[in-house]
Every structure is written in structure tokens, then in C-alpha cells.
Amino acid sequence: MELVDLACKKCGGQLKPEDRDYDHQVLRCRHCHALFALKRKNDKPTPPQAERPKVEMPRKFSVAQSRDRIEIQWDWLSAGT
């Protein structure tokens, strides 16, 4: 866990965890009574990517992937053999 020194942006006074209002996600400075909204980092977690099984390419196709393009070749000369 990372230790963060919480200081009021308005008066520079030390903010304490008990100054936090969990119901309203706000924190009130006990020195100057400034009110701060708390940002929740994990409000919208991105859904994990669905894993897709790797599908083998048909034998007649060959795929060459480079940095900026994908080259798909179809060996039409040997098609049907």
C-alpha cells in the first residue's frame, strides 16, 4: 500500500481519514471546512477480455504479420491438392 500525505488543498492542513464521509464520498477539512469530493478509482472496472480459442488457419492460407500490416496469402496454385 502506498502512503499518501493528505493535505487540504485550500489551507494545507492535515486531512485525516476520519474526516471522510463514506456515504457521500466527500472529505471535509477540519481546519477550514473546505469540502472535497473523493474520486473512486475502481468505480468502473473494465471487463476482462473474453478469451477466444485460437483457430488454426486453413492449410492453403498463410498469414504473415508485421508491425503495420497483416499479409494473408492463399496458395491458389496448390488448391485442391
Ligand SMILES: [Zn+2]
Ligand atoms: Zn483546509
